[in-house]
Amino acid sequence: MLKKMLGTAAVLTLMASPVAADIKIGFVTTLTTPVAVIGKDMRDAVELAMEHIGGKMAGEDVEIVYADDEFNSQKGKQATERLVLRDDVDIVAGYIWSNVLLASAPVVLNANKILISANAGPSPLAGAQCNANFFNIAWQNDQTPMALGELLNQQGVKSLYLVAPNYAAGQNMVAGVERTFKGEVVGKDMTVWPSQRDWSAELSKVKAAKPDGVFTFYPGPAGPAFIKQYQQAGLEGQVPLYSVYTLDSISLPLFQKAGMETVLGTKMTQFWAPDLDNAANKKFVADFRKKYGRYPSFYAAQSYDAIMFIKSGVEAVSGDIGNIDGMRAALKKADFDSIRGDFTFGNNHFPIQNFYERTVVKDADGNWTTAVGRAVLKDHQDPYASQCKM
Amino acid sequence: MDYVLLTEQFLNGFQLGIILFLMAAGLTLVFGIMDLVNLAHGSMFMIGAFVGGTIAVLTGSFIVGVVLMIPAMLVIGMVVEMTTLRTLYPRDHLDHVLATFGLILFFNEATRIIWGPEGLLVPLPAFLDGTVALGAITYPVYRIVIIVIGLAVALGLYLLVSHTRIGMLIRAGASNRTMAGALGVNIPLLFSIVFGIGAVLAGLAGLIITPITQAQIGMGEDVLILAFVVIVIGGIGSIRGAFIASIVTGVIDTMGRSFLDVFLLLFLPENAAESAGPALSSMLIYVLMAAILFFRPQGLFPPKGAGG
Amino acid sequence: MIELRNPANILTAIVIGLCAVVPFLAPALGEPFYVIVFARIMIWAIAAVSLNLIMGYGGMISFGHAVYLGIGGYTIGILAFHGVNNAWIQWPLGIGICALISLIFGAISLRTRGVYFIMITLALAQMIFFLSVSAERYGSDDGLNILGRSDFGLPFYNLSDKLTMYYTIFAFLLLSVFVSWRLIHSRFGVVMRAAKSNDTRVQAVGVSTYRYRLTAFVIAGVMCGIAGMLQANLENFVSPDMMNWPRSGELIFMVVLGGMSTLFGPVTGAFVFLMLSEILSTWTIHWHIIFGPFLVLVVIFARGGIAGLLTPRAARE
Numbered sequence A: 001m002l003k004k005m006l007g008t009a010a011v012l013t014l015m016a017s018p019v020a021a022d023i024k025i026g027f028v029t030t031l032t033t034p035v036a037v038i039g040k041d042m043r044d045a046v047e048l049a050m051e052h053i054g055g056k057m058a059g060e061d062v063e064i065v066y067a068d069d070e071f072n073s074q075k076g077k078q079a080t081e082r083l084v085l086r087d088d089v090d091i092v093a094g095y096i097w098s099n100v101l102l103a104s105a106p107v108v109l110n111a112n113k114i115l116i117s118a119n120a121g122p123s124p125l126a127g128a129q130c131n132a133n134f135f136n137i138a139w140q141n142d143q144t145p146m147a148l149g150e151l152l153n154q155q156g157v158k159s160l161y162l163v164a165p166n167y168a169a170g171q172n173m174v175a176g177v178e179r180t181f182k183g184e185v186v187g188k189d190m191t192v193w194p195s196q197r198d199w200s201a202e203l204s205k206v207k208a209a210k211p212d213g214v215f216t217f218y219p220g221p222a223g224p225a226f227i228k229q230y231q232q233a234g235l236e237g238q239v240p241l242y243s244v245y246t247l248d249s250i251s252l253p254l255f256q257k258a259g260m261e262t263v264l265g266t267k268m269t270q271f272w273a274p275d276l277d278n279a280a281n282k283k284f285v286a287d288f289r290k291k292y293g294r295y296p297s298f299y300a301a302q303s304y305d306a307i308m309f310i311k312s313g314v315e316a317v318s319g320d321i322g323n324i325d326g327m328r329a330a331l332k333k334a335d336f337d338s339i340r341g342d343f344t345f346g347n348n349h350f351p352i353q354n355f356y357e358r359t360v361v362k363d364a365d366g367n368w369t370t371a372v373g374r375a376v377l378k379d380h381q382d383p384y385a386s387q388c389k390m
Numbered sequence B: 001m002d003y004v005l006l007t008e009q010f011l012n013g014f015q016l017g018i019i020l021f022l023m024a025a026g027l028t029l030v031f032g033i034m035d036l037v038n039l040a041h042g043s044m045f046m047i048g049a050f051v052g053g054t055i056a057v058l059t060g061s062f063i064v065g066v067v068l069m070i071p072a073m074l075v076i077g078m079v080v081e082m083t084t085l086r087t088l089y090p091r092d093h094l095d096h097v098l099a100t101f102g103l104i105l106f107f108n109e110a111t112r113i114i115w116g117p118e119g120l121l122v123p124l125p126a127f128l129d130g131t132v133a134l135g136a137i138t139y140p141v142y143r144i145v146i147i148v149i150g151l152a153v154a155l156g157l158y159l160l161v162s163h164t165r166i167g168m169l170i171r172a173g174a175s176n177r178t179m180a181g182a183l184g185v186n187i188p189l190l191f192s193i194v195f196g197i198g199a200v201l202a203g204l205a206g207l208i209i210t211p212i213t214q215a216q217i218g219m220g221e222d223v224l225i226l227a228f229v230v231i232v233i234g235g236i237g238s239i240r241g242a243f244i245a246s247i248v249t250g251v252i253d254t255m256g257r258s259f260l261d262v263f264l265l266l267f268l269p270e271n272a273a274e275s276a277g278p279a280l281s282s283m284l285i286y287v288l289m290a291a292i293l294f295f296r297p298q299g300l301f302p303p304k305g306a307g308g
Numbered sequence C: 001m002i003e004l005r006n007p008a009n010i011l012t013a014i015v016i017g018l019c020a021v022v023p024f025l026a027p028a029l030g031e032p033f034y035v036i037v038f039a040r041i042m043i044w045a046i047a048a049v050s051l052n053l054i055m056g057y058g059g060m061i062s063f064g065h066a067v068y069l070g071i072g073g074y075t076i077g078i079l080a081f082h083g084v085n086n087a088w089i090q091w092p093l094g095i096g097i098c099a100l101i102s103l104i105f106g107a108i109s110l111r112t113r114g115v116y117f118i119m120i121t122l123a124l125a126q127m128i129f130f131l132s133v134s135a136e137r138y139g140s141d142d143g144l145n146i147l148g149r150s151d152f153g154l155p156f157y158n159l160s161d162k163l164t165m166y167y168t169i170f171a172f173l174l175l176s177v178f179v180s181w182r183l184i185h186s187r188f189g190v191v192m193r194a195a196k197s198n199d200t201r202v203q204a205v206g207v208s209t210y211r212y213r214l215t216a217f218v219i220a221g222v223m224c225g226i227a228g229m230l231q232a233n234l235e236n237f238v239s240p241d242m243m244n245w246p247r248s249g250e251l252i253f254m255v256v257l258g259g260m261s262t263l264f265g266p267v268t269g270a271f272v273f274l275m276l277s278e279i280l281s282t283w284t285i286h287w288h289i290i291f292g293p294f295l296v297l298v299v300i301f302a303r304g305g306i307a308g309l310l311t312p313r314a315a316r317e
Helices: A002-015 A036-052 A073-086 A098-110 A143-154 A168-180 A200-209 A222-232 A252-257 A279-292 A298-316 A324-332 B003-034 B041-059 B062-083 B093-115 B141-163 B165-175 B177-182 B187-213 B219-234 B239-264 B270-295 C007-028 C033-055 C067-081 C087-109 C114-134 C162-184 C187-197 C199-204 C209-235 C245-258 C265-283 C288-301 C305-310
Strands: A023-029 A060-068 A091-094 A114-117 A134-136 A159-165 A184-191 A213-216 A241-243 A267-270 A351-362 A368-380 B131-134 B137-140
Touching: A023 A036, A023 A073, A023 A298, A036 A060, A036 A279, A036 A298, A060 A073, A073 A091, A073 A098, A073 C033, A091 A298, A098 A114, A098 A168, A114 A298, A114 A324, A143 A168, A143 A213, A143 A241, A143 A267, A143 A351, A143 A368, A159 A168, A159 A200, A168 A184, A184 A200, A184 B270, A200 A222, A200 B003, A200 B239, A222 A241, A222 A252, A222 B187, A252 A368, A267 A368, A279 A298, A298 A324, B003 B041, B003 B137, B003 B141, B003 B165, B003 B187, B003 B219, B003 B239, B041 B062, B041 B093, B041 B187, B041 B219, B062 B187, B093 C114, B093 C245, B093 C288, B131 B141, B137 B141, B141 B165, B141 B187, B141 B239, B165 B177, B165 B187, B177 B187, B187 B219, B219 B239, B219 B270, B219 C114, B239 B270, B270 C087, B270 C114, C007 C033, C007 C162, C007 C265, C007 C305, C033 C067, C033 C162, C033 C209, C033 C245, C033 C265, C067 C087, C067 C114, C067 C209, C087 C114, C087 C209, C114 C245, C162 C187, C162 C209, C187 C199, C187 C209, C199 C209, C245 C265, C245 C288, C245 C305, C265 C288, C265 C305
Parallel strands: A023 A060, A023 A091, A091 A114, A114 A134, A159 A184, A159 A213, A213 A241, A241 A267
Antiparallel strands: A267 A351, A351 A368, B131 B137
């Protein structure tokens, strides 16, 4: 028994020996559980970015250390601690889920390292808990639904029914839409998440309320399930469906395989679309499709941007990764070719950017994807920036 | 009072109850006869969905998928029973819970390795995909199909248990296993068959709900908890109890989700009703179970003379 | 009493010994990360000890025990959210609320037995879980950041100091094992263990097993709640996923793995379970497919858990 313990201790010490890379970036995402499909997309994008930069930033070798948050805040925090304390990474990036980010952020920030969120944008980190070393390269959780509320106004929707899951992200999406939507909310159903995947009761209520439009938010595999039931309830073509984060390049191929034409023509809002017209995005999407045979999701786009963003900071300090102040100053400028085009950071280090209308369409090769339309919100800043004291 | 909405919600609740019944029937059979607490029943639900769904997609026919899923699940169920679960019968319930929990982890991961993490979308043939007019209501065709299938299965189970030889053996085994064994009944084979039937029922539930909710890893666990609630309410070992409890649970849950917020608005300010509504409706089924257990701990229809 | 030649007890001594010295040993070996890992393991060990009280010795398999981690943790979280950082308010209130809820839940659940008891404890815990996810004000499942640790207002005792926090958890771990030991070897413990083997006979002697069981349930709930309060302080964060039903399942496993109804079983069980998941996860992302069957095999072949495997036959109870 004693021998076993000593042996384990030896193995642990060996595992801790430094690896020969000059710049280590820790990337926290979900690699197990059913939602690992998102983590896979992010990982694929990071690998593509590494290919594009030749695995080097400012001449130094770069190593990406992936860590799995197992879709749980405590495990995500422990994974972050492992990256910071054991693997001794220089920068930490990633984070799909707001609760994992909120739990893990202090670990990175207290160690005076730079933390970059490639997806989660919870309001505490945009407001009162903002931090000089924290940057969000995606969006603040309220912005996308706020853009959708504005789109509803522009589309002439006067009465709206909301169906969303009853957890933080769902509550945020609904709150965001209600912030900007000027019409009347004729019904709101917050459903049990993630266990409830049969919305017959809610859809019957929608039919009875006869609204001008329905707003929904169901990320992951729940999205196709909801839309299928929407169609079966006879609402397709009767009441237009608007959504955020429900239809993306991860779910659209599944819809296409199943022949669910009902999604063609539905509208959503987002800060990016695969066909957004700028050089960086064209290259990213084309190479992603060539390498992986599918369109990238917004998770992938954000992760790709995160690596390019880090590169801009590292190059500004000529590879001197210990110069945190220098890196921070450089990163604040957002001086790199982002897949969304040019943007600036607010005082809280969240992007000030456009949000576009997107419609689900068939592309020239017959694949289902989204087409970008006009900007619904231009240079939009999140509503929490004023609470940040930076 | 919107009678169209009310009738629609009742149908919705009834259909939810049917799915619960298919799950609960298998669970209560296995528990009642074999005294086995089987958490991996949810995995059978998932495997039926994936296996049947894959067959449906490959052959292009959903009906072929359903038909071929039945022998597939029978075999899978019996294999699982013979290899892993047989060792658990003489042990106490805690060991059942733990071992079958480990099985869940294994099945989830195996499904992920075989089918990938995205899940499976199973399309329906066009004639099942639309709506039908029932008086003033337009209701999805497929949900009516589910109700019909469920009632057919319920009838079939009733006939099996009360009018066939094997049903007689099942009832004997449920009443007094030792005695039945002493009378020459091949108990191990009987158990394997019963478990196989349970797996088929769970797999059927998983497959027929898949065109609506899509097949997903871990889809069985949520239904499993509800199924346990149902058999506890109905009385463990009783199929009749499972049927009644499932329908009641389905209807109450659906009615709660439909009308609880309206009901709360009668005496709560709008903000409070808006947040309390979803919270309360998610707890409704558990409150019901707690209440029934408090007054009648053995459930509504406990089977007579259960023992052995 | 505790024999020193029993390998199971040697393992326990090593685990506890490691816990005692890790804050100095780990940084010395260049592995400061493991200090936090051990702190977390100790908190889970306290929760496992509390579950062992009712499950191991009392035969009550609670599939909702992790809910008390959440109740204790959220008491601190919600009070801190409203600006109350005073430990002399937070801790007594947390203990009181845990006692009240475990009293109510116990009163309902203990009217049933066997699998009914398992399901009803699960259901009641799910209710609290859903309640916390719908509480938009307190972060829902985003969780609640706790900006400051419990303030005892004592100059020499400050939980914000890492060592103080660590050894407070360690002290509570030892305390919980001690309380467990005293309870088991008291008249109370004798009644509980007797009721576990033959409830009818105990009642026939005129002892109300219901009251003894309920008392044990409340003590276990409070002990677990204290673990939750320690967790809220350690992590500066609470979220609903610290009390969902997979967490309760993991607690049951820790107790069984270590050896149910042994004094130190839950401690070694928590240690092995969590260290194994930490190490396995750095090897491969598919570690669940190893872990699942491993748990099944432990249950099938290692009936008494680790303690059972290690204890020589002659010394077994």
